[in-house]
Amino acid sequence: MDTSPLALPFPSAPMVAGVTPRVARAGYKDWGRCDLTFVELAEGTSVAGVFTRNVCCSTEVELGREQVVLGRARALVVNAGNSNAFTGYRGREAVEAIMGQVAAHLGCEPSDVFVSSTGVIGVPLPKDKARAGLDAVFVAPECSWEEAAATIGTTDTFSKGAVATAMIGDTKVTLVGIVKGSGMIAPDMATMLGYVFTDAAVDPAFLQRLLSAASDDTFNCITVDGDTSTSDTVLAFATGNARNAPLASFDDLGADAFAAALHDVCRQLAQLVVRDGEGAQKFIEIAVTGAKSDESARRIGLAVANSPLVKTAIAGEDANWGRVVMAVGKAGEPADRDTLSIGFGGTWAARDGQPLADYDEAPVATHLKGREVRIEIDLGIGDGRATVWTCDLTHGYISINADYRS
Amino acid sequence: MDTSPLALPFPSAPMVAGVTPRVARAGYKDWGRCDLTFVELAEGTSVAGVFTRNVCCSTEVELGREQVVLGRARALVVNAGNSNAFTGYRGREAVEAIMGQVAAHLGCEPSDVFVSSTGVIGVPLPKDKARAGLDAVFVAPECSWEEAAATIGTTDTFSKGAVATAMIGDTKVTLVGIVKGSGMIAPDMATMLGYVFTDAAVDPAFLQRLLSAASDDTFNCITVDGDTSTSDTVLAFATGNARNAPLASFDDLGADAFAAALHDVCRQLAQLVVRDGEGAQKFIEIAVTGAKSDESARRIGLAVANSPLVKTAIAGEDANWGRVVMAVGKAGEPADRDTLSIGFGGTWAARDGQPLADYDEAPVATHLKGREVRIEIDLGIGDGRATVWTCDLTHGYISINADYRS
Numbered sequence: 001m002d003t004s005p006l007a008l009p010f011p012s013a014p015m016v017a018g019v020t021p022r023v024a025r026a027g028y029k030d031w032g033r034c035d036l037t038f039v040e041l042a043e044g045t046s047v048a049g050v051f052t053r054n055v056c057c058s059t060e061v062e063l064g065r066e067q068v069v070l071g072r073a074r075a076l077v078v079n080a081g082n083s084n085a086f087t088g089y090r091g092r093e094a095v096e097a098i099m100g101q102v103a104a105h106l107g108c109e110p111s112d113v114f115v116s117s118t119g120v121i122g123v124p125l126p127k128d129k130a131r132a133g134l135d136a137v138f139v140a141p142e143c144s145w146e147e148a149a150a151t152i153g154t155t156d157t158f159s160k161g162a163v164a165t166a167m168i169g170d171t172k173v174t175l176v177g178i179v180k181g182s183g184m185i186a187p188d189m190a191t192m193l194g195y196v197f198t199d200a201a202v203d204p205a206f207l208q209r210l211l212s213a214a215s216d217d218t219f220n221c222i223t224v225d226g227d228t229s230t231s232d233t234v235l236a237f238a239t240g241n242a243r244n245a246p247l248a249s250f251d252d253l254g255a256d257a258f259a260a261a262l263h264d265v266c267r268q269l270a271q272l273v274v275r276d277g278e279g280a281q282k283f284i285e286i287a288v289t290g291a292k293s294d295e296s297a298r299r300i301g302l303a304v305a306n307s308p309l310v311k312t313a314i315a316g317e318d319a320n321w322g323r324v325v326m327a328v329g330k331a332g333e334p335a336d337r338d339t340l341s342i343g344f345g346g347t348w349a350a351r352d353g354q355p356l357a358d359y360d361e362a363p364v365a366t367h368l369k370g371r372e373v374r375i376e377i378d379l380g381i382g383d384g385r386a387t388v389w390t391c392d393l394t395h396g397y398i399s400i401n402a403d404y405r406s
Numbered sequence: 407m408d409t410s411p412l413a414l415p416f417p418s419a420p421m422v423a424g425v426t427p428r429v430a431r432a433g434y435k436d437w438g439r440c441d442l443t444f445v446e447l448a449e450g451t452s453v454a455g456v457f458t459r460n461v462c463c464s465t466e467v468e469l470g471r472e473q474v475v476l477g478r479a480r481a482l483v484v485n486a487g488n489s490n491a492f493t494g495y496r497g498r499e500a501v502e503a504i505m506g507q508v509a510a511h512l513g514c515e516p517s518d519v520f521v522s523s524t525g526v527i528g529v530p531l532p533k534d535k536a537r538a539g540l541d542a543v544f545v546a547p548e549c550s551w552e553e554a555a556a557t558i559g560t561t562d563t564f565s566k567g568a569v570a571t572a573m574i575g576d577t578k579v580t581l582v583g584i585v586k587g588s589g590m591i592a593p594d595m596a597t598m599l600g601y602v603f604t605d606a607a608v609d610p611a612f613l614q615r616l617l618s619a620a621s622d623d624t625f626n627c628i629t630v631d632g633d634t635s636t637s638d639t640v641l642a643f644a645t646g647n648a649r650n651a652p653l654a655s656f657d658d659l660g661a662d663a664f665a666a667a668l669h670d671v672c673r674q675l676a677q678l679v680v681r682d683g684e685g686a687q688k689f690i691e692i693a694v695t696g697a698k699s700d701e702s703a704r705r706i707g708l709a710v711a712n713s714p715l716v717k718t719a720i721a722g723e724d725a726n727w728g729r730v731v732m733a734v735g736k737a738g739e740p741a742d743r744d745t746l747s748i749g750f751g752g753t754w755a756a757r758d759g760q761p762l763a764d765y766d767e768a769p770v771a772t773h774l775k776g777r778e779v780r781i782e783i784d785l786g787i788g789d790g791r792a793t794v795w796t797c798d799l800t801h802g803y804i805s806i807n808a809d810y811r812s
Contacts, residue, residue, distance in 0.1 A: 054732065090760075318808075
């Protein structure tokens with residue numbers, strides 16, 4: 001698979017105090033690469049997580065939801081090549097075996113060990129391969145973030161990472177995030193897995209609040225094809241090794257800066273997933289303003305972002321604002337046809353429910369030829385706003401998902 | 407555009423007493439074919455209608471919603487080549503001019519004249535072309551249903567009609583339906599327009615009740631790409647010329663038979679739209695059973711039918727039941743992973759949340775090679791059931807909607 005034309009280089013990512021990533025080869029698939037990632041976390045690490053809303057979620061997600069409530073983590077294990085979803089009790093036994101083996105190795109509780117899996121569905125994760133893979137990874141050297149990002153990937157065409165820093169009082173804290181998704185190839189499942197590691201000291205409940213808020217504006221504002229994986233997971237780990245005064249609320253010094261840095265990392269990671277969407281040739285930002293509420297704006301943006309007719313129009317570099325009107329109207333959100341305006345790259349094509357008499361398509365045509373396309377939608381009925389990101393829908397998507405039989 | 411490989415021949419459709427279709431060329435587009443359909447209806451004709459839920463609907467839809475409440479119709483005008491949607495007051499004036507001209511011609515109220523338009527968006531319907539077209543169609547000879555079906559079409563690859571009869575007491579009544587949709591080509595909008603004509607005598611309120619119920623199980627159970635047109639309209643006209651004892655409730659003799667015939671015509675028309683889906687190579691029926699309710703089953707069926715990953719898998723003749731599991735789980739409806747079963751063409755691939763140990767993919771592979779594919783989904787949590795219809799997602803869809811610039 002060729003690297004996405006929208007790929008960005010992996011950033012210069014420093015190690016994070018209290019976080020030790022290692023990779024090994026469990027051989028979940030017959031591929032000549034590492035596929036097991038093990039991240040050891042310092043004692044006292046806080047954790048927060050957001051998970052797929054798909055009802056048919058994997059065991060890993062079910063357990064993860066319970067574990068984040070406890071707020072403490074000592075390790076993360078990511079299996080690539082097998083999602084272990086829809087595998088019943090055998091899949092659950094495999095995850096519990098991994099948690100037990102790591103807990104014994106680190107001398108912690110099994111509930112301190114977070115497990116994610118991504119890849120083929122309906123095949124129980126092979127316990128023997130997981131066991132041997134863990135034995136190998138326990139003695140592997142510390143790896144770089146780029147190696148870890150590559151190892152959690154499956155059909156990703158490039159490795160994805162993001163970095164930010166924040167000052168908490170006089171203490172500089174570092175945040176590093178890695179993510180995989182959402183290149184998919186039959187019979188794999190689309191899965192987005194994202195992990196953010198920081199040396200900041202943050203109370204688990206507050207970390208959860210910040211991660212949930214950041215996800216709403218970032219991971220929940222991207223879409224490739226509107227399909228929701230059974231395994232989607234984002235976890236944030238805070239080791240506290242930076243020894244800042246612990247953050248427990250927005251009243252604490254530096255909380256705003258940390259929240260902004262976390263949001264920044266999540267936004268970068270979310271956009272990187274879109275940049276690796278199957279068959280993507282264009283990165284599309286959809287800015288919605290004037291909606292009834294922010295949530296309404298987000299739903300309208302996602303309706304546009306998920307419209308096959310809008311996505312194919314952008315692929316064809318066609319300023320087909322009628323399709324945007326259609327997608328706004330079908331979103332099921334408050335809208336008034338006669339106050340609706342649609343633009344591309346800063347040029348209005350239609351205002352207040354009618355095509356502009358002096359609409360000049362030339363700058364729009366130039367804008368649409370680029371790799372980065374922006375669609376502006378003003379509802380004209382309120383102050384709600386949101387920005388969502390997606391990619392175009394191309395022959396490449398069909399080829400990846402239909403042409404190659406499993 | 408080649409005829410869809412899923413096309414069916416136009417049925418042998420008799421004329422309906424009290425219904426006179428005529429066609430003419432208004433020249434809405436530069437094409438050498440008729441594009442204006444005028445159907446005159448006997449005095450006393452009842453009417454019922456269902457319309458798009460798209461908030462950005464056309465003037466035609468806005469007016470039509472008001473007109474059906476009155477329950478009476480004398481004429482139907484369908485303009486092909488211009489949807490007149492998103493055209494502000496100029497578009498509204500054009501529709502009102504058509505209603506006025508027909509009302510003067512027939513000596514009826516403007517509100518007795520129903521107008522639909524389909525085609526390009528954002529261009530006000532040219533009033534002069536409509537006026538000249540009506541003048542021509544008023545003196546045109548009566549045409550066949552097949553000619554009328556061809557004339558309401560835009561990018562349809564074949565003409566679509568359906569016929570049914572019912573006995574009301576000793577009186578045989580006839581129902582004929584025509585429909586257009588949903589081949590789309592930039593910059594046209596997807597629009598589904600459907601019309602059912604019968605000589606039965608039916609009270610308007612009862613006709614509305616029957617049409618709404620039939621639409622829920624038919625027109626509202628099809629999807630090509632999940633996009634909702636700004637102009638979708640289905641109208642039923644009952645002239646009463648068969649002189650049966652008028653139907654006003656299910657207590658009336660023959661009401662059940664008429665309802666069944668109306669449902670049958672709507673189902674046939676709905677399926678014909680799917681058979682002309684852009685790029686469709688396979689007709690897909692999705693049967694959902696064991697859901698919490700019928701409505702929940704319908705939503706789950708549509709979530710599967712709208713999943714690009716499921717549709718591309720079928721295009722690739724890939725029995726990828728994991729993608730069906732994913733789509734069920736994302737529907738936002740009650741479901742239990744551990745009681746969920748998925749099958750293709752009568753063969754279970756997964757039962758009760760796990761792949762079947764003795765799953766034989768051979769009959770499934772054979773089934774998927776055909777033009778007609780059936781996906782079975784059993785939720786195992788209730789008695790709700792629904793059947794929805796869609797087509798596969800192919801390179802043809804991308805080519806139609808992206809490759810050709812407007």
